[in-house]
Amino acid sequence: xxxxxxxxxxxxxxxxxxxxxxxxxxxxxxxxxxxxxxxxxxxxxxxxxxxxxxxxxxxxxxxxxxxxxxxxxxxxxxxxxxxxxxxxxxxxxxxxxxxx
Numbered sequence: 001x002x003x004x005x006x007x008x009x010x011x012x013x014x015x016x017x018x019x020x021x022x023x024x025x026x027x028x029x030x031x032x033x034x035x036x037x038x039x040x041x042x043x044x045x046x047x048x049x050x051x052x053x054x055x056x057x058x059x060x061x062x063x064x065x066x067x068x069x070x071x072x073x074x075x076x077x078x079x080x081x082x083x084x085x086x087x088x089x090x091x092x093x094x095x096x097x098x099x100x
Contacts, residue, residue, distance in 0.1 A: 013092070020088050027084070031077025033069040040077040042084070049073075 024042035031038045035055040039048040049070065058066055 017089065017092055024081070024085055024088060029077045029080040029084070031073040031075065031080065033072035033076065035066060035069040036073040038070070038073040038077050040074070040081065042081050044078055044081055046074070 027042045028039050028047060029042065031040065035052050035058075037048075037050045037052060038046065040046050051066070055066060055069070
């Protein structure tokens, strides 16, 4: 394979990677815990936090539990971002390892 063909292939791969990354970045991922639902972008920017039924009935001394539920829901959403990124971009990381 000549160098020009290799460069053309690399440019095509870069364009494909950029497109997939843009698709992931613009997607919305929902994370949930028993009292909280959150939405985050693929960039891990928080878009929305909603307290579900039952959360509004918590006493003030249960705020700590509610805070924990927010953390769980966010971590759930972020895990979905990471899983989708790995599913869609994982093949490129193995290709890049072969080049280095």
